[in-house]
Amino acid sequence: MIADMREVIVQLELHRLWIKTIGNQGEKLGIDEIDLRNVDLSHYPLNQAYITDCIFDGMDLNNKDFSASLLCSSTFISANLEEADFCKSNVSYVDFTNANIKAARLADSECIETVFVKANLSEANLVAGLFDEADFRNANLQNVDVSESTFEKVLLKGAKLTGVRGLEEAFIKSINIGTPERPNILIGEEARKWLEVMSN
Template sequence: MKTTNQQELIEKLNSHRMWIETIGEKGEKLGVDEIDFRHIDLSGYPLDQAYLTECAFDGMNLEHMDMSSSLLCSSSFTNTNVVNTDFYKADLSYVNFTNADSRGARFAKADLSEAVCTNTNLTNAMLISSSLYFTDFRNANMNYADVSSASFEGTLLHGANLTGLRGIEDAFIKSINTGTPEQPNILVGGEAIKWLQDKSLSKE
């Protein structure tokens, strides 16, 4: 992580807020890389439409934060509270959500390709039309999450709680991995759909 002057970062956040509020007429769009945000109070700062690559948000409280349409690839949200956070149309490829609390979060139309969501609480999360290519959901809690029109390919689901998973019949399911990366168990097409449907009906 880069060491950044905290005051300088606050000025950039204020400038981004101005940019959002004036629809780009004033201020400047936020674009930072490899910044550690863990010691910054982000309440009151909109983070939508920002470039925040390889940044650290671990253990923070980002509940109800608007991070829609932002580029967040390779950033880290381990043990982070992102309950009801808005990631609509965000680029979340390679993001680490391990142990994050993302109940009710909106991931609609987000790119979660190769994101790590192990042990993540995704209860009631909206994954509508999201890209789940090789996304790692091992041991995640996906109770009543909505995957309508989401795209599955190589999606890791070993140990995931899928009770009440919604939208399976509308999802684009090419393949899922019910094993591990080291010992994969790939299910394709109809077989994958049946496995997901059976899991969604199970009481865990």
């Protein structure tokens, strides 16, 4: 664990140079178990980075580019992530509880056991994403695009699903419309039909 925040800033600067020079100078960012809430990240790119088990809770990260990054086990509780880009990122085990992820891009992202409880994902792009045991309970999924995405054992109790698009092209393996303790699993075509009814 890096105790000194100055060292984190140095790493962020090196990563910015690494992105700018397409890897010819600087160094790819790799941080673990860092509380970033007191760091001004507005000037630093966070794409193509390894940022594991870090804390972004309550931060303002609208339009932030996290694409092609490994973000496993980090937390974004109540963070502002409107129009943020998580394309091709691994956000498995990440906690987005109560976050504003409106119109964000999670296309081609990996979301294994990712928590989206009470998150606002309206208008988000989930195209070709992998959602395995992701928790969308009480989340706002209005007008999201799920074309070519995979849903398996996804929790959806209380989720707002009006206007979900791309269901016919999605791979709906199974959904849980109950709770983890008292599951109510719908499989395949039955799951798709339930989603279609809820999205109308």
